Amino acid sequence: MSSVAVAGNVRSAAALHRRSEDRIAWLLAAPAIVLLLLFVLLPVVAVIFLGFTDFELGYGKFRLVGFENYAHLLTDRTFRRSLWNTSVYTAIVAPVSIVLGLGVALLIEGEPRARGFFRTVYFLPVASLIVAMATVWQYLFHPTIGPLNALLALVGIPGPNWLGASNTVLYSLSIIGIWQSVGFNMVLFLAGLTAIPRELYAAAHVDGAKSALDRFFLVTWPMLGPTTLFVVTISITNAVKVFETVKMLTDGGPNKASEVLLFTIYQEGFVYLRVGYASAMTVVFLAILVVLMLLQYRVLDRRVHYT
Amino acid sequence: MSALSLRGLNKSFGGNAVLNGVSLDVEAGEFIALVGPSGCGKSTLLRILAGLDHADSGEIFVGGRDMSAVAAADRNIAMVFQSYALYPHLTAGQNIAVPLAMKRLSRTQRLPLVGSILPGQKEIRTGILRDVREMATVLKIDHLLDRKPGQMSGGQRQRVALARAMVRHPSIFLMDEPLSNLDANLRVHARGEIVELHRRAGVPTLYVTHDQAEALSMADRVAVMIGGNLLQLAPPEAIYNDPAHIEVARFVGQPRINIIPALAEDGRVSFEGIRLALLEKVANGQVSLGIRPEFVKLSPSGRSGLGGRIDRLEFLGSEVVAHCRLDATGDIVIAKLAPHEARDLIAGMPVGVLLLPERAMVFGPEGRRLRTASAAPARQEPAYV
Amino acid sequence: MTSIPAGRIIRFALLSLGALMILAPYIFMISTAGKTQSDIFTSSLSLIPEHFYFAENFAKALSKVPMATLLWNGVLVCGMIFFFQVLVAIPCAYAMAKLKFRAARLMMVLVMLGLLVPIHATALPLYVAFDRMSLLNSYTSLVAPFTISVFAIFMFLQFFRAMPDDLIHAARLDGMSELGIVARVIVPNAWPAVTAFAIFSVVAHWNDLYWPLIVVSKQAYATPPLGLMYFRAAEAGDDYGALMAATLIITLPLVVAFLFAQKRFVEGITMTGLKG
Numbered sequence: 001m002s003s004v005a006v007a008g009n010v011r012s013a014a015a016l017h018r019r020s021e022d023r024i025a026w027l028l029a030a031p032a033i034v035l036l037l038l039f040v041l042l043p044v045v046a047v048i049f050l051g052f053t054d055f056e057l058g059y060g061k062f063r064l065v066g067f068e069n070y071a072h073l074l075t076d077r078t079f080r081r082s083l084w085n086t087s088v089y090t091a092i093v094a095p096v097s098i099v100l101g102l103g104v105a106l107l108i109e110g111e112p113r114a115r116g117f118f119r120t121v122y123f124l125p126v127a128s129l130i131v132a133m134a135t136v137w138q139y140l141f142h143p144t145i146g147p148l149n150a151l152l153a154l155v156g157i158p159g160p161n162w163l164g165a166s167n168t169v170l171y172s173l174s175i176i177g178i179w180q181s182v183g184f185n186m187v188l189f190l191a192g193l194t195a196i197p198r199e200l201y202a203a204a205h206v207d208g209a210k211s212a213l214d215r216f217f218l219v220t221w222p223m224l225g226p227t228t229l230f231v232v233t234i235s236i237t238n239a240v241k242v243f244e245t246v247k248m249l250t251d252g253g254p255n256k257a258s259e260v261l262l263f264t265i266y267q268e269g270f271v272y273l274r275v276g277y278a279s280a281m282t283v284v285f286l287a288i289l290v291v292l293m294l295l296q297y298r299v300l301d302r303r304v305h306y307t
Numbered sequence: 308m309s310a311l312s313l314r315g316l317n318k319s320f321g322g323n324a325v326l327n328g329v330s331l332d333v334e335a336g337e338f339i340a341l342v343g344p345s346g347c348g349k350s351t352l353l354r355i356l357a358g359l360d361h362a363d364s365g366e367i368f369v370g371g372r373d374m375s376a377v378a379a380a381d382r383n384i385a386m387v388f389q390s391y392a393l394y395p396h397l398t399a400g401q402n403i404a405v406p407l408a409m410k411r412l413s414r415t416q417r418l419p420l421v422g423s424i425l426p427g428q429k430e431i432r433t434g435i436l437r438d439v440r441e442m443a444t445v446l447k448i449d450h451l452l453d454r455k456p457g458q459m460s461g462g463q464r465q466r467v468a469l470a471r472a473m474v475r476h477p478s479i480f481l482m483d484e485p486l487s488n489l490d491a492n493l494r495v496h497a498r499g500e501i502v503e504l505h506r507r508a509g510v511p512t513l514y515v516t517h518d519q520a521e522a523l524s525m526a527d528r529v530a531v532m533i534g535g536n537l538l539q540l541a542p543p544e545a546i547y548n549d550p551a552h553i554e555v556a557r558f559v560g561q562p563r564i565n566i567i568p569a570l571a572e573d574g575r576v577s578f579e580g581i582r583l584a585l586l587e588k589v590a591n592g593q594v595s596l597g598i599r600p601e602f603v604k605l606s607p608s609g610r611s612g613l614g615g616r617i618d619r620l621e622f623l624g625s626e627v628v629a630h631c632r633l634d635a636t637g638d639i640v641i642a643k644l645a646p647h648e649a650r651d652l653i654a655g656m657p658v659g660v661l662l663l664p665e666r667a668m669v670f671g672p673e674g675r676r677l678r679t680a681s682a683a684p685a686r687q688e689p690a691y692v
Numbered sequence: 693m694t695s696i697p698a699g700r701i702i703r704f705a706l707l708s709l710g711a712l713m714i715l716a717p718y719i720f721m722i723s724t725a726g727k728t729q730s731d732i733f734t735s736s737l738s739l740i741p742e743h744f745y746f747a748e749n750f751a752k753a754l755s756k757v758p759m760a761t762l763l764w765n766g767v768l769v770c771g772m773i774f775f776f777q778v779l780v781a782i783p784c785a786y787a788m789a790k791l792k793f794r795a796a797r798l799m800m801v802l803v804m805l806g807l808l809v810p811i812h813a814t815a816l817p818l819y820v821a822f823d824r825m826s827l828l829n830s831y832t833s834l835v836a837p838f839t840i841s842v843f844a845i846f847m848f849l850q851f852f853r854a855m856p857d858d859l860i861h862a863a864r865l866d867g868m869s870e871l872g873i874v875a876r877v878i879v880p881n882a883w884p885a886v887t888a889f890a891i892f893s894v895v896a897h898w899n900d901l902y903w904p905l906i907v908v909s910k911q912a913y914a915t916p917p918l919g920l921m922y923f924r925a926a927e928a929g930d931d932y933g934a935l936m937a938a939t940l941i942i943t944l945p946l947v948v949a950f951l952f953a954q955k956r957f958v959e960g961i962t963m964t965g966l967k968g
Binding site for chain 3: 018021022024025026028029031032033035036038039040041042043044046047050057100104107108110111114116118119120121122123124125126127128129130131132133135136137139140142145147150151154179182183187241243244247248262265266269270275278279282285286289290293
């Protein structure tokens with residue numbers, strides 16, 4: 001009998017201990033939970049709700065309008081333009097900066113001496129204030145006094161009005177975007193490259209993979225899979241989030257040729273103060289991010305992790 | 308003509324000599340174990356053989372052909388790596404197929420996507436698949452061919468690595484500690500298997516290990532390498548019973564050989580009543596006396612032998628290891644005893660320590676073995692008394 | 693040994709060419725910051741200014757922009773954000789990683805969801821709320837939304853999971869309370885993760901334009917990017933010499949920090965970049 005009682009005590013003591021540990025855990029996590037609710041979850045719910053209203057800042061009253069905002073989005077030429085421009089920008093910046101980032105990483109990996117120097121140089125834009133560097137780019141791109149067109153004039157090519165013409169502005173912004181993100185991608189790829197076991201390359205040599213290309217396809221590329229997937233997702237996400245350069249340099253112009261998603265949301269919500277309508281746009285923006293994440297986790301993740 | 312022959316290989320990294328003029332011949336069908344403590348240069352030697360590293364000087368011949376200018380891929384030397392180095396994104400079958408694909412498919416046929424639609428590659432791929440299956444049957448890994456390395460146990464991975472190395476019938480087989488990542492039971496089992504596979508395939512093998520038991524139990528001949536020098540290359544019994552160098556004697560044998568300082572005087576070595584006549588001329592001075600623990604006897608009465616005291620007794624089941632301190636010199640002498648011999652011993656008690664003089668070996672001041680009159684080479688005698 | 697293989701030369705040439713393109717904006721920034729207005733208009737390609745005008749341009753930039761205020765605001769805001777982020781994230785991550793916490797799974801879901809939501813998505817309701825509370829143009833509005841970083845929780849969680857449980861068991865046997873363990877065992881051992889996160893956090897918030905642009909309209913609370921925007925829009929116009937000087941001053945702190953602690957920067961970005 002007594003042994004049973006002791007066992008019961010031990011069990012309840014263990015349960016007590018577990019309960020107290022759980023309580024401490026709640027206490028430790030409480031600030032994070034409260035702030036998470038306050039600054040992430042609640043606002044997301046609010047934005048979804050506001051998307052169904054005609055709320056405008058300054059007017060006290062608002063009413064529910066159902067899918068009216070979304071219906072309006074479909075026909076809104078500015079919004080469609082902005083979605084298209086964001087897609088074009090992303091379609092240029094993400095692939096080019098990924099390929100260049102990988103290329104630079106491979107070149108640096110093989111460079112025995114000046115490796116540290118090159119890594120620093122390519123990474124510099126990541127550590128620089130992009131708003132400030134955008135101003136420098138504006139000067140470089142200046143149609144009359146900019147060095148870029150002066151350089152083109154030397155070889156007899158009439159330089160375009162880079163940021164000032166509606167047919168070149170998006171490409172000019174893309175150049176800045178690529179310049180800014182190559183270093184970031186390079187650093188991620190370098191980390192991925194150093195994580196590849198050296199013995200795999202030795203095995204590839206012994207197995208008869210004679211050319212660098214053979215070894216790239218046999219070892220480097222597949223082993224970089226997880227890194228590449230991550231770089232692709234983050235590059236696309238960052239490109240979709242382009243805002244600073246547009247706000248600083250073009251204000252969406254000329255003629256809405258550089259309207260991008262976040263800039264349009266900013267204009268609608270914080271300049272024209274049409275919060276309801278801007279919320280609907282924000283929901284579209286969030287949906288794009290969700291789709292990107294799902295693509296990463298569900299479809300691609302399984303194919304690049306091997307364990 | 309030897310299957311593999313190394314001539315005076317030298318290699319140093321940043322001023323540190325890793326290999327000092329290593330020369331070695333592997334005969335056809337032979338299994339040689341290259342053993343030494345970690346950092347002795349054995350893995351470097353293997354990498355140079357495989358063509359992954361280059362020697363500063365020296366020559367390598369495979370079947371009489373000079374290999375110095377031949378790339379790793381063209382040497383037809385297979386290697387099993389310590390970590391197995393299986394490609395984690397490929398299945399076992401695809402892993403085993405890699406060396407064949409590299410050899411049989413052309414460069415364009417190997418390209419991803421493009422390669423699989425080119426004409427003529429289908430027959431080759433079928434051939435490769437057949438050879439992979441055949442190899443898998445030999446190694447009993449048929450059921451694993453569709454699994455990736457991440458889904459296999461250590462022992463299974465090791466077999467796949469072996470299959471990948473053997474599938475292309477290499478002219479030389481190199482193994483770099485292939486068993487060190489397996490647990491103890493599996494390791495003993497795998498030793499037997501590798502020896503069996505070697506006997507069947509007959510490919511000359513150079514097997515690197517730091518484990519002396521592995522080396523002694525598997526190899527036809529054992530090469531002991533210490534500090535970048537190949538100190539002795541001999542059959543296992545000779546390595547144990549007749550070491551050519553003090554470092555070889557120290558490295559091989561568990562518990563370690565007793566090394567006691569002694570004096571050489573006028574062609575004789577003496578230590579506390581032991582006298583050995585040297586067969587070669589040596590300047591008078593300090594030498595070392597080596598005697599394996601199984602040739603040390605203890606007398607509990609303390610009436611015979613050198614006066615000493617038992618520091619510590621280790622009971623190991625089939626044997627007892629006694630650490631004794633000699634009264635006269637303070638040297639520690641280790642004795643390996645049968646349990647019945649150790650029945651009356653307790654730690655701390657005084658004992659008489661008997662060193663069997665006919666089994667003592669003498670090493671010169673630079674470590675080289677010196678021949679003595681009484682201790683004839685023990686090769687013909689039973690190895691373990 | 694004297695002949696360098698062609699592959700190395702090509703590789704070096706390619707890398708140098710790329711490096712030059714990366715560095716070009718910096719070179720022109722420094723060069724233009726030292727040019728007179730007329731130099732800028734006539735000789736944009738010569739890198740060395742004809743008349744050294746650095747002092748004048750810098751003086752102009754400093755007189756027209758309250759540079760000290762901007763930099764101080766930047767330091768203050770980034771510092772406070774980082775402080776709160778770490779203060780909130782470390783206990784939470786510890787509870788999730790090392791305690792028997794029934795809500796740990798739910799928290800994990802919240803964290804993963806949170807990772808997905810950038811400030812751009814929550815800005816509208818937050819702006820409305822701050823406006824209602826008359827908190828626009830304050831340090832509170834600049835800092836508050838970033839006090840919770842799910843990224844920090846995620847990162848510390850990974851880091852704590854790799855810490856041996858025995859460390860915590862030993863501390864409990866020594867009689868420490870859970871808070872004591874966090875303060876005296878976990879935090880000191882989490883320094884690598886804390887510095888990596890510090891770099892990530894400071895770079896992100898020092899550079900952020902979106903949120904300050906929304907909640908701040910007075911120069912007194914402007915952060916460096918915002919200040920530069922005001923300066924460019926209002927004062928400078930086409931005075932590129934002064935503009936480049938201002939740009940240089942504002943870019944410098946982070947770039948210098950990067951050059952001094954490069955290894956940490958790269959580690960920090962890599963660590964924060966690669967999940968797991």
